[in-house]
Amino acid sequence: xxxxxxxxxxxxxxxxxxxxxxxxxxxxxxxxxxxxxxxxxxxxxxxxxxxxxxxxxxxxxxxxxxxxxxxxxxxxxxxxxxxxxxxxxxxxxxxxxxxxxxxxxxxxxxxxxxxxxxxxxxxxxxxxxxxxxxxxxxxxxxxxxxxxxxxxxxxxxxxxxxxxxxxxxxxxxxxxxxxxxxxxxxxxxxxxxxxxxxxxxxxxxxxxxxxxxxxxxxxxxxxxxxxxxxxxxxxxxxxxxxxxxxxxxxxxxxxxxxxxxxxxxxxxxxxxxxxxxxxxxxxxxxxxxxxxxxxxxxxxxxxxxxxxxxxxxxxxxxxxxxxxxxxxxxxxxxxxxxxxxxxxxxxxxxxxxxxxxxxxxxxxxxxxxxxxxxxxxxxxxxxxxxxxxxxxxxxxxxxxxxxxxxxxxxxxxxxxxxxxxxxxxxxxxxxxxxxxxxxxxxxxxxxxxxxxxxxxxxxxxxxxxxxxxxxxxxxxxxxxxxxxxxxxxxxxxxxxxxxxx
Numbered sequence: 216x217x218x219x220x221x222x223x224x225x226x227x228x229x230x231x232x233x234x235x236x237x238x239x240x241x242x243x244x245x246x247x248x249x250x251x252x253x254x255x256x257x258x259x260x261x262x263x264x265x266x267x268x269x270x271x272x273x274x275x276x277x278x279x280x281x282x283x284x285x286x287x288x289x290x291x292x293x294x295x296x297x298x299x300x301x302x303x304x305x306x307x308x309x310x311x312x313x314x315x316x317x318x319x320x321x322x323x324x325x326x327x328x329x330x331x332x333x334x335x336x337x338x339x340x341x342x343x344x345x346x347x348x349x350x351x352x353x354x355x356x357x358x359x360x361x362x363x364x365x366x367x368x369x370x371x372x373x374x375x376x377x378x379x380x381x382x383x384x385x386x387x388x389x390x391x392x393x394x395x396x397x398x399x400x401x402x403x404x405x406x407x408x409x410x411x412x413x414x415x416x417x418x419x420x421x422x423x424x425x426x427x428x429x430x431x432x433x434x435x436x437x438x439x440x441x442x443x444x445x446x447x448x449x450x451x452x453x454x455x456x457x458x459x460x461x462x463x464x465x466x467x468x469x470x471x472x473x474x475x476x477x478x479x480x481x482x483x484x485x486x487x488x489x490x491x492x493x494x495x496x497x498x499x500x501x502x503x504x505x506x507x508x509x510x511x512x513x514x515x516x517x518x519x520x521x522x523x524x525x526x527x528x529x530x531x532x533x534x535x536x537x538x539x540x541x542x543x544x545x546x547x548x549x550x551x552x553x554x555x556x557x558x559x560x561x562x563x564x565x566x567x568x569x570x571x572x573x574x575x576x577x578x579x580x581x582x583x584x585x586x587x588x589x590x591x592x593x594x595x596x597x598x599x600x601x602x603x604x605x606x607x608x609x610x611x612x613x614x615x616x617x618x619x620x621x622x623x624x625x626x627x628x629x630x631x632x633x634x635x636x637x638x639x640x641x642x643x644x645x646x647x648x649x650x651x652x653x654x655x656x657x658x659x660x661x662x663x664x665x666x667x668x669x670x671x672x673x674x675x676x677x678x679x680x681x682x683x684x685x686x687x688x689x690x691x692x693x694x695x696x697x698x699x700x701x702x703x704x705x706x707x708x709x710x711x712x713x714x715x716x
Contacts, residue, residue: 237331237435238535238560239491241426241482242324242553243475244293244439246286246340246367246446248530249501251513252468256530258511260460262469265476266532269495272541273534274579278648280549280607281499282571284519284526284620285595286367287342287691289498289550290441294323294343294356296554296572298591303687306596309344311370311393311700315690316344316351322566324554325357325437331563334436336360336425338418340443342367344690345701349402358439362421364396364409365701368443368450371396371408378411378450379463385411385448386463386508394700394711404703407716411450414443419474423481430485435561440478441498444471447505464508489536492560492579494553496531503631504624516654517631520620522592522604523654524612525631533579545649546578546585547607569683589676594618602681605643606673612654613643613673645670 254261255270282292287308288299294317299305302321309316317323325335337353338361344351345365353361373389373396395408398417422438429436443450449467459465475495482488500518501510503525512518512525519526531548533539551572558565559574577583592605594616604616619635629635645658645666660666703716 236490237333237562239429239435239487240328240437240557240561241478241491241493242437242439243493243495244290244339244441245471245495245497246441246443247499247502247510247519248445248468248497249510249512249518250515250525250528250530251511252445252501253530255532257513261465262459262461263472265472265479266495269475269493269534270532272536273493273532274539274541274582275543276531276533276548277543277545278547279496279529279531280527280547280590281497281529282527282549282551282591283593283595284499284521286340286498288593288595290342291317291321292571293498293550293553294325294439295321296551296566296570297321297568298551298571298593298684300593300597300684300686301569301571303690304343305593305689305691306598307691309342309366309691310695311345311366312695312697313344313691313693314346314696314699315693316346317356318687318690319350319355322568323357324557325353325439327357327554327558327563327566328435328437328561329357331561332434333561334359334425334429334432334434335439336422336436337363337439337441338422338425339363339441340367340446341365341441345699347699352399352402354401360401360421360425362400362418363398363441364443365399366396367446368396368409368411369447373448376408376411378448379456379466380412380453385450387448389448392711393697394702394714397701397703397714399701404701404716407701407703407714412452414450415452415470415474418442419477422474422478426478426481426487427485430487437557442471442474444468445510447502447508449508462507464510491535492557493534494532495534496550497529500526500529502622503626504622506625514653516628517619517623517626519622520595521618521623521631522594522614523617523631524648524652526623527592535579539579540582542582544578544582547587547590547609548575548578548585549587549590552587589680591680595620599686602684603677606677607648608669608673608676610647610649611669611673612646612648613670614640614646615643615677616640617644642670643673
């Protein structure tokens with residue numbers, strides 16, 4: 216596409232006057248993937264040729280954030296454009312028998328697009344609740360179709376399951392005393408326990424069929440693909456097992472990359488690649504306690520379950536062939552911004568609620584300035600008592616509280632460990648993330664009087680934001696009920712052992 220056409224498209228997007236076919240959207244969401252795990256982000260032995268190709272031909276972000284260093288709340292924010300504290304998906308994560316889930320009065324990206332005639336599908340890890348009679352499943356949240364495990368694949372016993380061919384058992388015990396993980400199609404269990412060796416092929420085929428069917432109907436589509444890779448325990452089928460240099464973690468990452476390559480081939484083969492925005496990022500940072508099986512945060516500090524950069528700054532790629540010009544952006548952006556951006560491109564109405572996301576079109580199509588000046592860092596267990604733990608304003612980040620976590624243990628940095636207890640910082644620790652993304656060197660307020668003004672601005676932002684924050688009813692605090700755990704033979708006894716099909 217020549218420059219004149221690109222300029223014309225950018226203009227119509229920014230002015231809201233596009234009249235061509237509605238764009239398609241493919242949203243790829245990795246699990247526990249660190250900032251430093253991809254080849255295009257500097258990892259020397261990761262084998263990710265398709266993601267590297269997307270990054271080379273698209274826009275790679277260096278300052279892209281999720282909203283929580285844990286799975287469920289991060290996913291709630293991604294799909295609603297709102298901090299998890301507003302929807303109530305906190306503290307921690309949802310479980311197989313959780314009574315709560317993403318509230319049905321929240322509006323997802325799929326629900327934003329449905330009134331415009333979009334076909335919508337989700338494939339992979341949902342982790343936003345099941346509830347009684349499937350109350351919170353994707354099919355109740357705007358998605359026409361769903362294939363996947365409705366929560367983390369470690370939330371069920373896995374010691375006797377095969378994770379790698381020919382019969383390599385999964386590493387670790389995972390959760391015990393609950394049902395084995397099920398594979399669901401829409402709201403029906405198709406397999407329990409899931410066969411990890413075939414799972415990615417099933418996902419790939421389902422996603423490819425959805426794209427092909429939508430393209431044949433000339434119907435715009437939204438595909439949400441929250442992968443299980445590279446969450447522990449890692450798994451991979453014959454096409455990726457033993458193929459990487461990074462062991463089980465690298466094989467799992469390669470399998471995800473292979474699937475992305477297959478989806479690109481489908482988009483190309485059906486003739487819709489040029490009209491499809493592809494977004495890739497991850498839900499939170501690496502689970503460092505798993506060591507070589509847990510991912511890599513690159514130069515960033517700590518990882519999963521912490522509010523340091525390693526817990527919440529993520530790899531992110533935006534690709535739209537012929538529309539997004541290749542490059543790297545240092546502008547700040549977030550998973551919160553995906554809903555308003557997609558809504559803007561599709562010409563959809565925004566939900567009539569307090570949104571925390573902003574439209575990223577300026578960054579994507581003209582590599583311009585971000586509308587986002589701030590990012591809030593909530594811990595896995597946010598509360599109105601403490602509020603945000605840290606705030607980034609432009610290039611500065613202030614930590615009002617710090618705390619380590621078991622998921623970020625095993626590193627030499629003692630501030631990442633579970634033994635690093637909750638610490639109040641008054642004045643807050645202040646870092647220049649452009650000069651010191653590793654957060655090693657707090658700035659001295661005594662030596663830099665100009666920083667007092669920066670800190671004053673940050674405190675004002677904090678006061679205004681927390682004044683506008685209304686915490687939703689905690690969905691996780693509603694507790695669990697074993698009878699809600701998904702079982703393919705609901706009347707069988709004794710549970711959970713009899714739930715096999």
